[in-house]
Amino acid sequence: MTPLRIHQALNIGRRYLEKGFSGANPYTYGVFQINDLNPGLESRVLLALALNISPDYLWSRLQDPLEFSSFRCYRELLRKRIAGEPIAYLRGSQEFFGLDYYVAPGVLIPREETEVLVSWVLEDYPEDFYASEGVQPRLHDCCTGTGCIPWTIKYHRNAWLVSASDIDDTAVETAETNRRNLGVDGRVYKADLLNGLPSGPGVYRFDIITANPPYLTQQEWSTCMDAGWKEPELALSAGDDGLLCIRLLIAQARDWLKPSGRLYIESGPSQCKAVAELLQSAGFSDIKIRNDLSDRERITRGTR
Template sequence: MHALTIGEALARAQKWLREAGSTSPRLDAEVLLAHALGRDRVYLFRESQHRLDAKEARVYRDLVERRARGEPVAYLTGHKEFMGLDFIVGPHVLIPRPETELMVEYALAMLAGCPPGRRVAVDVGTGSGAVAVSLARLAPGAEVYATDISPEALEIARANAGRHGAPVRFYRGDLLSPLQGVLPPGSVAVVAANLPYIPSAEMAGLPRDVRYYEPALALDGGPGGLELYRRLVPGAGELLAPGGHLLVEIAPDQKERALELVPPPRWRSTALPDLAGRPRLIVAQKKGDGKPVL
């Protein structure tokens, strides 16, 4: 049998992945072949007649087989782009999603409006560090703190901070508890949290690449899906400066229940839509109490 060209290999992989149920078979095939060859995707089009040698074909076939079984592309390549930055990912952390960029963009806007010395942000449940590292890289003069309960996640987050030169300060523990004694009450401009929000009863219905491969610790939000956020709000209210913002990502059908967690008069709250027009980000501003606001 003759060695396959890049074009032929892509066509076969695309067909295989489509039949296996991939929602993006062509993109998956291209990303995996570029990874197998140590090239970018542009190379695949420029050199579509290049014939794969035996080792290249074997590596590619293994990757496509694993993807066909449901393993996420990001775990197969070990990388995922977020906010224009390349992040290391692995089975101990949730794969960064494009919709979470809305949280980062809003946080950046809030930090830009803070006076120098007051640009303090906290990323709760940092996972891969995508939010924290993006803030540290893209918000000039910001102090960024990040927490996570998983030591394996923090190891990946620290690696991502190191490779991007992002001076994030990481702490291990539950929600905001590791920052007690580190940050004084009323000193933080932004608390951002993309915590688990899938109701426990819905975990079994998640797509197989999420259900079987991504960490349940980063997905299961308890019986109602918002249990961690319910616990987070009081601590965030203490840590935020008057006028500071709490940002939390939710599922679209959780809008009303999530807004109930941050009610007036202490909070001024709203829900922002994602690119598909679905409620995705709860923005809760802590009202002033007579002190200067941010």
């Protein structure tokens, strides 16, 4: 029997995914539009995973025969993907801002729209921003999940004092794993937003607070659940209007920020103006909104 070659396996996988995705509910696959899925790319990622090589390396091996054991592994990965398992969970990792983050089931998967928050912080605070003052800026990230926000910032601003927190044990463990993997210093706490951090507000104040909190409405989350969305409710669902956690965070953050400190919050595009109003009502100033890479409102910033 002639062995299957890698280029043939890629075509089989692509067609299998195309057929599985066609007409499907996009929420089953963790996206809001089916066009956001890329069967060709996903087939390459999954075959590379089955072969334990980089997807880029596949191009130099297209004519190589594929061992049956590898094809069997590939076929199982394709089956799990069609069943709705996220690529990041299958790989156990997700790239974010050029860095590789460990991702485990039960933790929110990093997304490119969150990179805009990181970029904004780095833009607002260049590396030499505090150099003349001889101080170390303090940044804290709430609802940290994998830790992709704080550890990416710390990677680019090594002199900063950076910490993170999450209410979920799996997220705390995952964030700590990623901190060690990236070789950056920092602390991860189990806390409900800012409640539960050491020292209490007004004593251990921050220059910057960041957060990608849960912001799906109850209706949106019910739709996700019905479709079999695999990411955790705790990281996504936030009450009837999706602003439950954001309201609490804004109320807490003012007591934790230093004067002129800034709060950066990710939310849904339809919520940013409401977030801006909440910041204004809480006494924040210089309130601005920044769009994500798809030109949708995504990040709101306020200054204490």
